[in-house]
Amino acid sequence: MQDLFEGVRLVLAWDVLIAVLASAIYGLVVGSLPGLSATMATALLVPVTFYLSPIAAIATIITASAMAIFSGDIPGCLLRIPGTPASAAYTDEAYAMTRKGQAELALGAGLWFSAIGGIVGTISLVLMAPLLAEMALSFSTYEYFWLAFLGLMCATLVARSSPIKAIASMLLGLLFACIGMENPAGTPRFVFGITDLLGGIEPIPALVGVFAVSEVMRAMVTPEPPKLPDRKFGSILAGQWALTKKYQWPMWRGNIVGIIIGVLPGAGADMAAWVSYAMSKKWSKEPEKFGTGHVEGLVEAGASNNASLASGWVPALLFGIPGDTITAIAIGVLYMKGLNPGPTLFTERASSMYALYIIFVLANIIMIPLGILMIRLASKILKAPRSAVMPVIILLCAVGSYATGANLFSVLLVGVFGIVGYVMERNGYPVAALVLGIVMGSMVEQNFVTSLIKSDGSPLPFVERPVSAVLASLTLGALLWSAVVWVFNRARRLKATAAAR
Amino acid sequence: MTDFSRRAVLAGGAALLATPGLAQPRWPARPVQLLCPWAAGGGTDAVLRMIGILLEKELGQPFNVVNRTGGSGVVGHAAISQAQPDGYTLGMITAEICMLHWQGLTEITYRNYTPLSLVNNDAPGVTVNSNSPYRDVKALADAIKASRPGQLKASGTGQGGIWHLALAGWLNAMGLKADHVRWVPSNGAAPAMQDLAAGGLDFTTCSIPEARAMLDANRARALAVMAPARVTAFPAIPTLKEAMGVDYNTGAWRGIAGPPGLPAAVVQTMEVALDKVFKSKEYQDFLLARGFGAVYENAAGFATHLAAADISLGNSMKEAGLAKS
Numbered sequence: 001m002q003d004l005f006e007g008v009r010l011v012l013a014w015d016v017l018i019a020v021l022a023s024a025i026y027g028l029v030v031g032s033l034p035g036l037s038a039t040m041a042t043a044l045l046v047p048v049t050f051y052l053s054p055i056a057a058i059a060t061i062i063t064a065s066a067m068a069i070f071s072g073d074i075p076g077c078l079l080r081i082p083g084t085p086a087s088a089a090y091t092d093e094a095y096a097m098t099r100k101g102q103a104e105l106a107l108g109a110g111l112w113f114s115a116i117g118g119i120v121g122t123i124s125l126v127l128m129a130p131l132l133a134e135m136a137l138s139f140s141t142y143e144y145f146w147l148a149f150l151g152l153m154c155a156t157l158v159a160r161s162s163p164i165k166a167i168a169s170m171l172l173g174l175l176f177a178c179i180g181m182e183n184p185a186g187t188p189r190f191v192f193g194i195t196d197l198l199g200g201i202e203p204i205p206a207l208v209g210v211f212a213v214s215e216v217m218r219a220m221v222t223p224e225p226p227k228l229p230d231r232k233f234g235s236i237l238a239g240q241w242a243l244t245k246k247y248q249w250p251m252w253r254g255n256i257v258g259i260i261i262g263v264l265p266g267a268g269a270d271m272a273a274w275v276s277y278a279m280s281k282k283w284s285k286e287p288e289k290f291g292t293g294h295v296e297g298l299v300e301a302g303a304s305n306n307a308s309l310a311s312g313w314v315p316a317l318l319f320g321i322p323g324d325t326i327t328a329i330a331i332g333v334l335y336m337k338g339l340n341p342g343p344t345l346f347t348e349r350a351s352s353m354y355a356l357y358i359i360f361v362l363a364n365i366i367m368i369p370l371g372i373l374m375i376r377l378a379s380k381i382l383k384a385p386r387s388a389v390m391p392v393i394i395l396l397c398a399v400g401s402y403a404t405g406a407n408l409f410s411v412l413l414v415g416v417f418g419i420v421g422y423v424m425e426r427n428g429y430p431v432a433a434l435v436l437g438i439v440m441g442s443m444v445e446q447n448f449v450t451s452l453i454k455s456d457g458s459p460l461p462f463v464e465r466p467v468s469a470v471l472a473s474l475t476l477g478a479l480l481w482s483a484v485v486w487v488f489n490r491a492r493r494l495k496a497t498a499a500a501r
Numbered sequence: 502m503t504d505f506s507r508r509a510v511l512a513g514g515a516a517l518l519a520t521p522g523l524a525q526p527r528w529p530a531r532p533v534q535l536l537c538p539w540a541a542g543g544g545t546d547a548v549l550r551m552i553g554i555l556l557e558k559e560l561g562q563p564f565n566v567v568n569r570t571g572g573s574g575v576v577g578h579a580a581i582s583q584a585q586p587d588g589y590t591l592g593m594i595t596a597e598i599c600m601l602h603w604q605g606l607t608e609i610t611y612r613n614y615t616p617l618s619l620v621n622n623d624a625p626g627v628t629v630n631s632n633s634p635y636r637d638v639k640a641l642a643d644a645i646k647a648s649r650p651g652q653l654k655a656s657g658t659g660q661g662g663i664w665h666l667a668l669a670g671w672l673n674a675m676g677l678k679a680d681h682v683r684w685v686p687s688n689g690a691a692p693a694m695q696d697l698a699a700g701g702l703d704f705t706t707c708s709i710p711e712a713r714a715m716l717d718a719n720r721a722r723a724l725a726v727m728a729p730a731r732v733t734a735f736p737a738i739p740t741l742k743e744a745m746g747v748d749y750n751t752g753a754w755r756g757i758a759g760p761p762g763l764p765a766a767v768v769q770t771m772e773v774a775l776d777k778v779f780k781s782k783e784y785q786d787f788l789l790a791r792g793f794g795a796v797y798e799n800a801a802g803f804a805t806h807l808a809a810a811d812i813s814l815g816n817s818m819k820e821a822g823l824a825k826s
Binding site for chain 2: 039044046050137138139140141180181182184185186187188195196197198199202318319328329331332335336337338340341342405406407409410442446449450453454456
């Protein structure tokens with residue numbers, strides 16, 4: 001108890017409070033710029049943390065990353081450019097809502113459920129940290145292979161089009177993931193002598209291209225839509241409580257899935273959002289509405305990616321294993337500030353741990369007022385004429401992709417993927433499945449090949465180990481189930497047409 | 502009168518534009534760019550950002566770190582080598598510069614740089630799971646010698662990465678073939694340490710700071726470090742020579758360098774400044790806190806180091822069948 005009070009005292013220091021506020025604003029702005037991910041936002045903060053007290057340093061990272069993950073929803077919703085990869089899963093859905101004139105509901109849902117997800121994730125961090133970390137530590141490459149494979153299966157679930165087209169786009173994504181030498185053999189593949197391709201296709205330029213540039217191209221060939229009736233941007237939080245009650249189960253499911261995925265090293269907010277969005281559609285009472293601007297998926301995935309952010313700190317704090325790229329940076333800062341990760345952090349430095357928990361909650365609470373402010377500012381974009389907005393989007397895409405590696409090649413990639421995305425969409429191939437293939441491809445391959453190396457080529461351990469057996473049956477079950485449903489539907493449709501004749 | 506003064510101003514302007522070659526101002530007269538070939542958030546980025554801050558204090562101009570990533574480090578390394586040799590674009594080169602060209606991935610070698618100083622070297626460790634039967638490195642080495650080729654598994658980074666070469670070099674030094682222990686490629690040190698803790702590997706050869714959290718959590722045990730002397734931050738871990746009499750050492754080193762043909766004034770100023778930066782309390786505290794190895798060489802020493810590292814890493818790669826040619 002004394003540790004708790006000491007923790008409160010540590011947080012209430014003026015330098016910590018200023019750090020929280022400043023990094024909140026910083027995180028909101030960076031997250032809302034397309035191409036600049038939450039990871040980038042955190043990395044750029046590191047030199048600043050040199051000058052801060054340990055608690056203030058960690059506070060800036062916690063706050064900025066939480067804000068950036070939420071504010072990535074804003075350009076995704078308004079312009080169809082996901083601000084961070086974690087928003088990519090439901091960008092299409094949110095943008096469809098904006099086109100239906102429900103931008104405030106979509107953004108409000110993003111904000112409200114992000115905050116809830118963040119707080120639930122924090123509670124899980126407090127209550128279950130040691131238990132969860134123990135579980136995550138027993139995962140070997142066999143288990144990770146099944147997890148990544150399960151992630152790939154989401155491709156068929158997130159898509160609105162036929163599953164065959166979804167699988168085709170996912171496979172194209174896997175082909176892109178083969179490029180480069182970041183593969184288990186360390187051998188360059190499909191690089192055609194181009195040095196820039198050695199490192200492979202980075203997800204950020206790919207997803208900025210297929211989502212944003214293709215959208216600009218589409219806008220260029222379609223006539224300007226009738227101007228939205230000039231109305232006041234509605235209340236952002238109105239209706240969120242009703243949504244919370246209506247979609248209570250999806251929300252909890254999102255929180256729990258987010259927490260579990262966050263705890264697993266290497267699987268972060270991006271994967272949490274994908275899996276939750278797919279689950280939401282799978283279990284929804286009205287899956288046919290998904291993709292047309294339906295808020296249910298936003299609720300679940302929005303809660304999920306923020307929940308994973310908090311629980312990603314569990315393996316980081318206990319074992320110094322990064323749950324995602326953001327905590328990878330945070331671990332460096334923890335060492336710098338003498339808060340070495342490890343079990344002792346929870347016993348000997350308990351007050352610092354409480355301070356950390358309080359900052360998590362604080363960050364998620366101030367997210368609501370600051371987020372409303374940010375949404376209000378950003379919503380002005382909807383009123384601007386298209387001829388003014390589209391060039392700015394292209395500029396933002398170029399700047400954002402250049403910023404990831406100060407490399408002009410990424411800008412070129414954005415253009416190429418813009419064309420790929422445009423052609424695919426015109427022909428009914430879902431681009432989200434392509435992005436999923438690029439993001440998860442290397443994880444599937446890496447874990448598959450290293451598993452086989454370790455087992456001297458024997459496939460048995462993939463189903464022999466208890467956890468991997470459970471994951472394997474889940475994956476195969478999902479695969480078989482979709483196939484059965486598809487065959488059944490097809491048979492019924494054939495019968496119906498035969499009868500109609 | 503007005504006409505005359507305007508002409509004078511024009512002439513003066515033209516003269517100003519033409520002179521920078523003649524009256525050279527003291528370097529650095531404007532901000533300097535430090536290129537980092539690896540992504541923000543990693544170890545190289547952390548070291549370079551620290552050095553950038555301290556150089557700014559020393560020389561009074563901002564030293565801005567720019568992450569020029571891509572191509573497994575080739576893009577950033579090439580950018581440093583091909584920069585304008587005016588001293589305003591420098592960067593950090595890492596052990597990979599003595600590896601990439603052996604794999605045939607780039608034409609650039611260490612000879613395409615002006616070395617300024619070596620500022621850090623992280624030595625590889627030999628780390629086992631805390632439940633492992635091997636109490637010391639001698640026991641592990643005996644087990645390796647007694648094992649069938651490919652029976653034991655080790656990891657720490659990707660195929661052909663620096664820790665893979667450390668394993669190959671160590672096995673060679675014991676008189677074994679470089680692939681006697683099967684290398685399990687991993688996506689960096691963190692997943693390898695995770696797999697070691699999950700019981701999927703026999704040992705890892707990543708650096709001690711990368712293994713540190715698992716060591717502190719009593720999930721792993723470090724048996725030895727492949728360095729000429731014990732690492733300051735980890736005084737309890739013996740060197741290979743102390744523990745089993747094998748004198749083999751290597752490491753993931755990092756140094757500051759510029760393009761070839763850097764002006765002598767820049768080299769001298771940087772050498773003095775980097776010497777002060779390295780000895781500063783801030784830098785030493787930073788290295789100690791992160792567990793990074795404090796190893797320093799001046800410009801001449803760094804050049805010797807590069808030449809030696811190029812040969813030894815090249816040999817390890819040829820032994821392990823990783824080099825093209």
